[in-house]
Amino acid sequence: MPDDPLADALLAARDGDRRGFATLWRGLHPQVLRYLRVIAGDHAEDAASETWLQVIRDLARFDGDLAAFRGWLFRIARNRGLDTLRRRPAPPVPAAPAPADAATLTLENDGTAWALALIAELPADQAEAVMLRVVIGLDATTTADILGKRPGAVRIAAMRGLRRLAAHPQVRDRTHPSRQGV
Amino acid sequence: MRDLRALLNAMRQRRSTETDLAAGDPGLRRLIDAARAPGTATELSGEKEFTAAFTAERKRAARAARRPARTRAVLVPVTAGLALLLLSGTAVAARTGNLPQEAQQHAHRLFSALGVPAPRTGTPSPGVPKSPNPSTGPAPSRPGPAPTVDIASFTRCEAWRGGAPLSSHDKRKLVAAAGSEPAIDDYCRKVRQSASPSTPPQPSPPRPSSSGEPSLPPSGTTAPPTPGPAYSDPQQPETGRKGRPTVEAPAPTRKSPAGTKQPRPSVAKSPGRTTHSKPPPSR
Numbered sequence: 223m224p225d226d227p228l229a230d231a232l233l234a235a236r237d238g239d240r241r242g243f244a245t246l247w248r249g250l251h252p253q254v255l256r257y258l259r260v261i262a263g264d265h266a267e268d269a270a271s272e273t274w275l276q277v278i279r280d281l282a283r284f285d286g287d288l289a290a291f292r293g294w295l296f297r298i299a300r301n302r303g304l305d306t307l308r309r310r311p312a313p314p315v316p317a318a319p320a321p322a323d324a325a326t327l328t329l330e331n332d333g334t335a336w337a338l339a340l341i342a343e344l345p346a347d348q349a350e351a352v353m354l355r356v357v358i359g360l361d362a363t364t365t366a367d368i369l370g371k372r373p374g375a376v377r378i379a380a381m382r383g384l385r386r387l388a389a390h391p392q393v394r395d396r397t398h399p400s401r402q403g404v
Numbered sequence: 405m406r407d408l409r410a411l412l413n414a415m416r417q418r419r420s421t422e423t424d425l426a427a428g429d430p431g432l433r434r435l436i437d438a439a440r441a442p443g444t445a446t447e448l449s450g451e452k453e454f455t456a457a458f459t460a461e462r463k464r465a466a467r468a469a470r471r472p473a474r475t476r477a478v479l480v481p482v483t484a485g486l487a488l489l490l491l492s493g494t495a496v497a498a499r500t501g502n503l504p505q506e507a508q509q510h511a512h513r514l515f516s517a518l519g520v521p522a523p524r525t526g527t528p529s530p531g532v533p534k535s536p537n538p539s540t541g542p543a544p545s546r547p548g549p550a551p552t553v554d555i556a557s558f559t560r561c562e563a564w565r566g567g568a569p570l571s572s573h574d575k576r577k578l579v580a581a582a583g584s585e586p587a588i589d590d591y592c593r594k595v596r597q598s599a600s601p602s603t604p605p606q607p608s609p610p611r612p613s614s615s616g617e618p619s620l621p622p623s624g625t626t627a628p629p630t631p632g633p634a635y636s637d638p639q640q641p642e643t644g645r646k647g648r649p650t651v652e653a654p655a656p657t658r659k660s661p662a663g664t665k666q667p668r669p670s671v672a673k674s675p676g677r678t679t680h681s682k683p684p685p686s687r
Contacts, residue, residue, distance in 0.1 A: 235458070243458045244451055251450070252443030274454050278461045333438030340435060357439040384425045384432060393431035 229288040236281055243281075247274065250292070254299045256334070257353045260342045262303035265310060269303040276302070293364040296354060300368055340390060341383070347371075348383030355380045516571040557581055561592030 228249045234242025254273055258266035276298050284294060341349050341357075347369070354365040355376060366373040387393055427433055502508075512522045560578045563570050570578065582591030 238462045240455055240459050244455045247451060247454050248443065248448055251454075252447045255447055256439060271450075275457060278454070278458045281458075282462075282465060333434075334441045334444070337435045337438035341439065353439075356436060381425065387435060388425070388429045388432040393429075393435055395431075 232288050232291050236284060238282070243278075250295060253358050254295065256338055257296060257350075257358060258299055258303045259338050260349050260353050261300065261346070262306050263342070265303070265306035269299065269306045272302040272306070273299040289361070289364070292358075292360060293368060296358070296360065297368045300350075336392075340387060340392060344383045344386060347379045348386065351376050351379035352383040352387070356384065516573070519571065519573060521571075557592075557595050561588075561595050564588060564592060 228246060231242040231245035231249070235246050236242075251270065251274070255266055255270045258269045258273075262269045273295070277295060284291065286294070341352055343349075344352065350369055351365065354360045354368060355362065360368070362373040362376055366376045369376060371379075425432065509522065516522075557578070560570065560574045563574065564578060578588055578591075579585050582588040
């Protein structure tokens with residue numbers, strides 16, 4: 223549903239329209255940032271900035287529809303995210319405090335951060351597959367393209383990640399507290 | 405039938421496994437929905453910065469796209485100026501007869517009406533170095549603006565008598581001064597007479613001996629400076645005419661064919677020297 227305005231915004235932005243770009247950014251930046259939060263942790267903000275700056279620089283040369291643009295955008299995001307990680311390796315801590323964070327987030331009712339923290343706990347290939355394929359909703363081919371895998375492998379990774387998440391105590395528990403809380 | 409339905413079911417299930425799984429488990433659905441939630445104000449706080457970056461980039465790109473045009477705008481006048489400089493320099497060199505021989509011949513053929521002289525091949529005076537430098541060469545040999553009218557007409561007459569090619573400009577002057585083309589000979593005789601008193605005793609203007617004989621074209625290299633009477637035999641004009649086919653042309657003002665142009669003999673030089681401080685070439 224929100225794809226139509228975004229498709230128009232993409233055309234306008236490519237032609238240099240500032241408001242078109244703003245619409246595009248508002249529609250896609252949260253997804254980019256969340257994906258990067260999963261794969262780059264604390265460097266997500268930096269990586270997202272670099273991603274958008276590269277998009278801004280090359281958008282005039284981009285030729286494709288919105289689906290292609292999303293694939294392009296998240297490919298850039300992945301590369302920038304991995305770059306940031308390579309440059310400044312993430313502190314090895316996040317894996318440990320993440321459950322704690324998730325717990326507090328549950329209390330704070332910040333569902334999004336909680337969900338991302340749980341996804342980030344997955345093995346990297348599963349986390350990426352879940353984010354791109356399920357959360358962001360890219361098709362299997364595009365996702366496989368971005369991850370450099372075959373679509374079958376991506377599908378399997380996503381499945382495993384989802385099963386793992388479903389088995390997560392917080393997810394199982396959450397069904398009750400959230401029903402009560404919301 | 406049942407097998408087929410089962411197969412289709414399996415295929416459908418397989419295709420939509422991820423999303424089915426996410427939707428089927430309530431806890432998982434909640435998690436996925438939370439991860440898909442609309443952007444928060446914190447997440448979207450950078451909109452102004454990125455939009456500004458977008459605008460700046462587009463401006464920069466537009467400037468970069470304009471740069472080639474600006475370079476062109478500078479290059480064109482510069483190139484034109486250089487070309488003009490080169491052309492005018494060549495023109496001056498041609499007018500003063502300073503081009504290399506072949507180029508001078510070419511320029512003469514093309515622009516003789518503008519006073520571009522023929523190449524000075526084989527200047528027979530050994531005293532004067534065959535240098536293209538105008539400072540060393542005798543100036544009056546050029547058909548350009550002459551110091552006095554007398555010298556100019558004298559020079560033209562000498563060229564006329566010697567059968568040398570006259571530029572159409574010179575010929576027109578000559579015809580104008582004489583009144584008509586047949587009268588040129590008479591006119592030149594008068595000019596010569598008026599000029600001779602002022603000519604100090606010296607080797608008279610060298611001109612082709614028995615000038616105009618078909619067997620002896622007035623090429624500068626072969627014209628020996630024969631000292632002799634300033635002007636002589638009455639038959640000379642006629643013989644001179646023989647050698648010049650263009651003279652008999654019905655239309656006097658017709659331009660002589662460019663191809664007939666030949667190196668000007670040094671005849672025309674001598675009278676001019678008398679008015680200059682340069683000593684006549686020792687002979």
